[in-house]
Amino acid sequence: MHFAVLIFASVATMTTFALDNGLMRTPPMGWLAWERFRCDIDCTNDPKNCISENLFIDMADRLYEDGWKELGYVYVNIDDCWASMDRDKDGRLQADPNRFPGGINKLARYMHDRGLKLGIYGDMGTHTCGGYPGTTVDKIDIDAQTFADWEVDMFKFDGCYSNAVEQELGYPLMSKALNATGRPIGYSCSWPAYQGGLPPKVNYTQLGQICNLWRNYGDIQDSWSSVLSIADWFFENQDVLAPAAGPGRWNDPDMLVIGDFGLSMEQSRSQMALWAIMAAPLFMSNDLRTISSGARSILQNKMIISINQDPLGIQGRRILKEKSGIEVFWRPLSNNASALVFFSRRNDMPYRYQTSLSKLNYTTGSYKVTDVYTDQTDVLKDSTEFVVSVNPTGVVMWYVSAPGKLQYHPFIRGNKLHRQTYDTKQNNFL
Ligand SMILES: *[C@@H]1O[C@H](CO)[C@@H](O)[C@H](O)[C@H]1NC(C)=O
Ligand SMILES: *[C@@H]1O[C@H](CO)[C@@H](O)[C@H](O)[C@H]1NC(C)=O
Ligand SMILES: *[C@@H]1O[C@H](CO)[C@@H](O)[C@H](O)[C@H]1NC(C)=O
Ligand SMILES: *[C@@H]1O[C@H](CO)[C@@H](O)[C@H](O)[C@H]1NC(C)=O
Numbered sequence: 490m491h492f493a494v495l496i497f498a499s500v501a502t503m504t505t506f507a508l509d510n511g512l513m514r515t516p517p518m519g520w521l522a523w524e525r526f527r528c529d530i531d532c533t534n535d536p537k538n539c540i541s542e543n544l545f546i547d548m549a550d551r552l553y554e555d556g557w558k559e560l561g562y563v564y565v566n567i568d569d570c571w572a573s574m575d576r577d578k579d580g581r582l583q584a585d586p587n588r589f590p591g592g593i594n595k596l597a598r599y600m601h602d603r604g605l606k607l608g609i610y611g612d613m614g615t616h617t618c619g620g621y622p623g624t625t626v627d628k629i630d631i632d633a634q635t636f637a638d639w640e641v642d643m644f645k646f647d648g649c650y651s652n653a654v655e656q657e658l659g660y661p662l663m664s665k666a667l668n669a670t671g672r673p674i675g676y677s678c679s680w681p682a683y684q685g686g687l688p689p690k691v692n693y694t695q696l697g698q699i700c701n702l703w704r705n706y707g708d709i710q711d712s713w714s715s716v717l718s719i720a721d722w723f724f725e726n727q728d729v730l731a732p733a734a735g736p737g738r739w740n741d742p743d744m745l746v747i748g749d750f751g752l753s754m755e756q757s758r759s760q761m762a763l764w765a766i767m768a769a770p771l772f773m774s775n776d777l778r779t780i781s782s783g784a785r786s787i788l789q790n791k792m793i794i795s796i797n798q799d800p801l802g803i804q805g806r807r808i809l810k811e812k813s814g815i816e817v818f819w820r821p822l823s824n825n826a827s828a829l830v831f832f833s834r835r836n837d838m839p840y841r842y843q844t845s846l847s848k849l850n851y852t853t854g855s856y857k858v859t860d861v862y863t864d865q866t867d868v869l870k871d872s873t874e875f876v877v878s879v880n881p882t883g884v885v886m887w888y889v890s891a892p893g894k895l896q897y898h899p900f901i902r903g904n905k906l907h908r909q910t911y912d913t914k915q916n917n918f919l
Contacts, residue, residue: 505573510668510853512675513701513738515550515798516534516770517643519564520548520557524744524774526621528570532588538776540570545596545607547607549585550598551777553603553786560794563854564643565600566608566772567593568773569619576622580609581635599641608643608675609636614651623650632667637670644674648683651720652688656680656887664699678703687726692732702739702770709743711751715732717834718745720763724807724818734804735769741770742835750774755883756785762830762886765797766805766818781915790890794859796820808849815842817849825891829858833879840879846889849872854892861886 522540532539532895537547549565552558571593573583584593597607611632624632624646636644646663648656660680664881667674680699684690686705696703706722709715719742730740747765748759764771773788782790805828807822818830829849833840846856851871859866864886869875871892877885 503808507697508664508676508699508701509733510673510676510701510737512673512737513739515802516739516768516873517564517675517702517798518561518565518625518771518794518798519608520552520562520777521564521566521568521608521744521772521774523568523710524746525749525776529586530570530588531606540567540773542591542596546599548777549600549603549605551556552605557777558604560789560791561798562771562773563604564606564608564772566610566643566645567596567611568610568645569617569647572617573835574621574732579629580628581902582622582624583632584634586605590707592639593641594639597642600642601640602736607640608645608677609639609641610645610647611636611649612649612651613656613663613680614647614649615838616650618647622809624659624663625651626655629659629662630669633666633670633674637667637672638724640672641674643677644676645679647720651683653658653684656683659839661695661699663664665681672837675701677701681705682707686722686772689727697735697738701737702741702742704741706742711746711749713752713756716746716752716756716760721894723767727806729805731806739768739770740804742767744772744774745788746774747788748773748780750779753882754783754787755880757784758759758886759832759882759884761787761790761793762861762884763818763832763884765793766820766828766830768797768799768802768804768820771797778906779889790861792859793886794836795823797859799823806808811842813840815840817844819849822888827889828861829887829889830879831879831885833872833881833883835879835881841876842879843874843876845869845872845874857890859888859890862887 495670515858516842528537529535532541545565552562573585577583600607612623616623660678664676667676670763682689682704734740747909748762799822802824805818807816808819809817816832831842846869853871855868855870857868858890
């Protein structure tokens with residue numbers, strides 16, 4: 490598709506309305522316990538890593554003190570294994586009293602005092618995936634009210650131990666119940682992941698109306714093969730998934746595992762770049778107390794974060810899959826800018842990929858390009874042939890500014906409306 494045509498197509502989908510709670514107009518950012526800390530409840534032998542009040546306080550302190558919060562990483566999200574095995578005498582969920590002695594409300598206040606937000610986890614079914622009390626349909630109202638009473642800001646609703654019929658009932662009911670509490674609570678639905686992630690079983694129009702984000706696919710693990718299989722699934726199905734995303738409603742390819750054990754630095758840069766192209770929620774699942782400076786600088790890269798957070802909220806796409814193993818990804822951004830990612834599936838050596846912006850369907854003009862990882866800039870005419878050197882399993886990522894001073898002249902070529910651009914003056918950047 491032509492660059493201009495893609496923008497029109499994307500804008501047309503924006504007439505779909507999102508869940509009306511005013512939240513998450515850009516993809517949510519923060520920290521989520523699951524991938525790194527799982528269901529470690531052994532606070533006797535592993536006090537620093539067990540799922541407890543202290544873990545979330547530690548992470549909040551790091552977000553607050555180490556420059557994460559200012560960049561937008563504000564959610565501190567509890568996942569499974571926080572609850573007591575029994576509901577209280579009034580039928581409400583309660584936190585495990587040994588591991589969360591202050592209760593969830595105290596944690597929420599700790600976050601709010603620091604300009605952070607608290608997320609919590611539940612499950613549409615008889616039990617959570619970890620075997621803790623679930624939220625069956627009859628418990629939806631009381632559980633939504635409990636989370637609101639605790640002043641929770643986000644709720645992830647998993648789907649273990651329920652069937653398709655119960656899910657079809659429960660996920661929309663929870664959306665209504667959260668709304669009825671009067672507290673804006675971001676709503677993350679795991680529903681599509683339990684239904685294969687694709688139509689006709691999954692109705693993305695409906696999801697956009699009831700959830701702020703949704704997990705479409707399986708859980709991420711701490712390995713490159715996991716990151717790659719998730720990225721492949723999302724881009725193979727981009728024609729279905731990209732139109733579903735927009736302000737207030739996001740596809741969620743799952744957590745960032747940058748800073749853990751499984752990815753090299755190149756692969757970490759690749760995950761960050763591809764998640765930014767996908768307009769994905771950025772939930773880190775790592776140990777912010779001990780994270781390396783290399784991983785930190787990738788996760789704190791301001792230009793990539795601003796690409797991820799672009800206010801248009803258009804999810805990008807893979808536009809080329811070369812036989813060489815190079816793939817090119819593109820995302821339109823506000824101010825007529827765009828992002829490009831050149832990704833290598835190769836395992837041998839840096840590959841010198843030659844192309845031009847016109848080959849990538851950019852309209853005529855001169856463009857300022859900035860390499861988001863090196864900060865190097867260049868000015869390229871659309872016709873200029875250039876070479877990017879892409880490392881094995883790595884990326885080169887560019888922010889491409891709008892072309893220099895422009896005039897647009899619509900004209901017809903091959904039955905298609907194109908918009909010719911001329912730069913009348915020399916480049917007009919800065
Ligand atoms: C460029 O546009 C043409 C015509 O619409 C299309 O066939 C081609 O796949 C596009 N290429 C890229 C890289 O988007
Ligand atoms: C509840 O939904 C109504 C109507 O869609 C909306 O105006 C309101 O802001 C929502 N309230 C909350 C707390 O989500
Ligand atoms: C999908 O959901 C929308 C909104 O709820 C509804 O109008 C539409 O009929 C549904 N589509 C299908 C195929 O069920
Ligand atoms: C973006 O380009 C369009 C033409 O496609 C132009 O009308 C508009 O003014 C430009 N917007 C900005 C912010 O440069």
